[in-house]
Amino acid sequence: MEGIHRIGVMTAGGDCPGLNAVIRAVAKTAMGSYGWEVMGIEDGFLGLIQNRMRLLNNEAVSNILTTGGTILGTNNRVAPRNYTVKLDGRVETRDVTDRCLEHIAHNHLDAIVVIGGDGSMSIASDFVRLGINCIGVPKTIDNDLYGTDVTFGFATAVSIATDALDRVHTTAASHHRVMVVEVMGRNAGWIALHAGTASGSDVILIPEIPFDIRIVSDFVMGRARHGKRFSIVCVSEGARYKGGKQVISRIDPSSPDPVRLGGIGEAVAADIEDATGIETRTIKLGHVQRGGSPVPADRVLATEFGSKAIDLLAEGERSRLVVVRAGVVTHIPLQDAEGKQRLVPIDHPLIRAARNVGTCFGD
Ligand code: F6P
Numbered sequence: 494m495e496g497i498h499r500i501g502v503m504t505a506g507g508d509c510p511g512l513n514a515v516i517r518a519v520a521k522t523a524m525g526s527y528g529w530e531v532m533g534i535e536d537g538f539l540g541l542i543q544n545r546m547r548l549l550n551n552e553a554v555s556n557i558l559t560t561g562g563t564i565l566g567t568n569n570r571v572a573p574r575n576y577t578v579k580l581d582g583r584v585e586t587r588d589v590t591d592r593c594l595e596h597i598a599h600n601h602l603d604a605i606v607v608i609g610g611d612g613s614m615s616i617a618s619d620f621v622r623l624g625i626n627c628i629g630v631p632k633t634i635d636n637d638l639y640g641t642d643v644t645f646g647f648a649t650a651v652s653i654a655t656d657a658l659d660r661v662h663t664t665a666a667s668h669h670r671v672m673v674v675e676v677m678g679r680n681a682g683w684i685a686l687h688a689g690t691a692s693g694s695d696v697i698l699i700p701e702i703p704f705d706i707r708i709v710s711d712f713v714m715g716r717a718r719h720g721k722r723f724s725i726v727c728v729s730e731g732a733r734y735k736g737g738k739q740v741i742s743r744i745d746p747s748s749p750d751p752v753r754l755g756g757i758g759e760a761v762a763a764d765i766e767d768a769t770g771i772e773t774r775t776i777k778l779g780h781v782q783r784g785g786s787p788v789p790a791d792r793v794l795a796t797e798f799g800s801k802a803i804d805l806l807a808e809g810e811r812s813r814l815v816v817v818r819a820g821v822v823t824h825i826p827l828q829d830a831e832g833k834q835r836l837v838p839i840d841h842p843l844i845r846a847a848r849n850v851g852t853c854f855g856d
Contacts, residue, residue, distance in 0.1 A: 510783065
């Protein structure tokens with residue numbers, strides 16, 4: 494097994510709180526415990542394609558543990574196999590994988606730590622098949638990465654969404670309104686399920702349980718009849734009506750995952766107001782859920798993940814995904830996570846607990 498002297502680290506895909514904590518742990522462990530050099534690759538795979546990377550030192554990764562975003566920048570539009578270029582006003586798609594391999598060789602990178610979601614792990618697996626050593630670190634606020642019980646960023650997103658739901662609760666009660674809060678999560682309802690339960694939302698709508706709007710409206714009316722003239726509805730952006738489709742807010746053709754969900758909250762609010770006659774307002778939380786300082790649990794998990802990624806390389810591992818299972822940080826083959834999403838099982842104990850305390854899931 495060849496030794497490691499220099500590694501690259503990148504953050505790829507959508508940003509999420511805790512990315513800087515991982516970069517810090519990766520760089521400090523690699524430099525401090527093993528004496529390796531660390532190159533920070535800018536803007537995810539785009540930096541690899543364009544050969545934009547810089548040597549990180551202790552100063553570069555100092556004071557970033559608590560900061561949101563990523564000091565390296567990120568990009569959720571680029572896949573080396575389908576790189577979009579504009580030529581004379583025409584858009585062309587090219588496979589620039591060879592260019593990435595050249596840049597990896599040119600910069601003497603013996604391995605790359607890819608901090609990303611499912612799309613980034615698929616690209617990393619592709620590089621492994623071409624002989625590049627890659628260790629994956631799972632990130633996403635959506636908590637939908639296969640193979641790990643939890644991703645860092647999720648706890649912070651849940652905390653932000655819960656705070657928003659708590660605040661909306663008091664104003665809804667004062668004005669006797671229904672408030673519909675749309676949260677992120679793509680096709681997985683983890684954020685809605687956790688934030689909805691933590692805030693005591695009356696209705697939680699998740700993609701895994703298509704809902705019947707009549708059941709939701711009847712539930713809201715039932716509360717009003719019992720003196721609760723307000724209701725809080727926490728809806729996941731990927732939720733859909735029974736027999737209906739997910740609501741798409743935009744299509745980004747330059748992205749490997751072009752569908753952007755959003756807008757279901759407005760539709761649900763309009764239908765509830767029509768059916769109940771109770772004033773119903775909507776809030777779409779959007780990117781606020783991804784911003785700002787990570788909560789302590791995410792800082793801890795990010796630090797454990799970053800440190801583990803480097804220990805794995807030092808132990809001779811060349812294609813692993815760092816994961817946490819039953820509270821223990823461990824690892825699985827990188828390709829195991831490729832193209833898979835971890836959705837909420839409909840028999841999940843938290844759904845049962847929420848139902849037991851009276852939450853309506855619209856089914
Ligand atoms: O995957 C994280 C996430 O925030 C999803 O919850 C959301 O659907 C998506 O990214 C939004 O992507 P963008 O930042 O490209 O709008």
